Amino acid sequence: MKITHIITDLDTGGAEIMLYKLLVSLRDEKVESLVVSLMRNGPITQRIKALGVKVETLGLKQGDRPSWQTIDRLRKLIRTFNPDVVQGWMYHGNIAATAAVFLFDPMRRKVKLFWNVRQTLYDINSEKTQTRWLIMLGRWLSFFPYSIIYNSNLSAEQHCNVGYLSKKTKIIPNGFDLQKFKPDQQHRQQLREELKVAESVLLVGHISRLHPMKDHATLLHAIDRVVDSLSSIGAKQEVLFLLIGHGVTSELSKNPAIRFLGERSDIPKIMSALDIVVSSSAWGEGFPNVIGEAMASEVPCVVTDVGDSAYIVGKYGRVCSVGDDQCIANSLLQLIENKQERKTAGKQARKRIKENYSMDKIKKEYLKEWGF
Secondary structure, rough: OOOEEEEEHHHHHHHHHHHHHHHHHHHHHHOOOEEEEEOOOHHHHHHHHHOOOOOEOOOOOOOOOOOOOHHHHHHHHHHHEEEEEEEEEEEHHHHHHHHHHHHHHOOOOEEEEEEEEOOOOEEEEEEEEHHHHHHHHHHHOOOOOEEEEOHHHHHHHHHHHOOOOOHHEOOOOOEEEOOOOOOOOOHHHHHHHHHHHOOOOOOEEEEHHHHHHHHOHHHHHHHHHHHHHHHHHOOOOEEEEEEEEEOOHHHOOOOOOEEEEEEOOHHHHHHHHEEEEEEEEOOOOOOOOHHHHHOOOOEEEEEEEOOOOHHHHHHHHHOOOOHHHHHHHHHHHHOOOOOHHHHHHHHHHHHHHHHHHOOHHHHHHHHHHHHO
């Protein structure tokens, strides 16, 4: 089977990372892949090339509308590669894939077209003008793909509500590498040595880039509440909060219980060193990777009820309403004060990921949908 993947760019977003993980898992299958990036190369490009997968870049810039020459070049790439399947990723990739397939095989006798929608859509009017235009164009063209793959139930529901054909819906959630994300005592010790903190110090992590939808403000209020509460009762348990992600710096808070680590490339190592992970997102999440990665690492989670977060953690995590810093603080305190609950919840969390979201399971779902 030959598959062409068409994606907006190859930065380090959730869709790009999921595409990379899928390509890794497909190495054991009889699948030949071509990846086409509409925009720039990014950090994921070399990682994909290292798998032996060819990557083509069309070089569009932010805000550009694809010219006829760009679409024709894409059509020629598809004609040369002659795939069985064309898989679009995200709004731009889906529309570009549709245009190219229509020109190459208007009757869809040679190639199957699939879309992949990973965005949540709370209010279409709040989207940028071009994004809103693409969403509406997608609604009109949603009859064309063989199916529309969503990574969350919420995303599927929201897009169907604005007119995407519901009969085309297929839910395939994100998958996780259980060999990469797992408990690792050595990594735990290495990070603590790097940070110069004792084994007895409890580490609570928050991993995301600085963006309004991640709601760092609510997180910081919750941390202040936790620190004040522990101080007021004279708790002996020392807690250190690690905030990790692009743009996350000490300018956000001077609380001495917080350590800002910035952007890191060793997230599996960090995950295995944490005792609790918290996600404070206010909107925009479909299927948050960080939650699945933490659970695979046997780390219990406190999450806000956005996207499929509550469904992912199930009964093995704690769920708070968006913006409820008191609930987040209380949930963190309960886990901080109960080591056995943390341990039990962590083990059950990994079991849940293994049974429902392992990368091997997700790969098989894609192959089945593609007709392999």
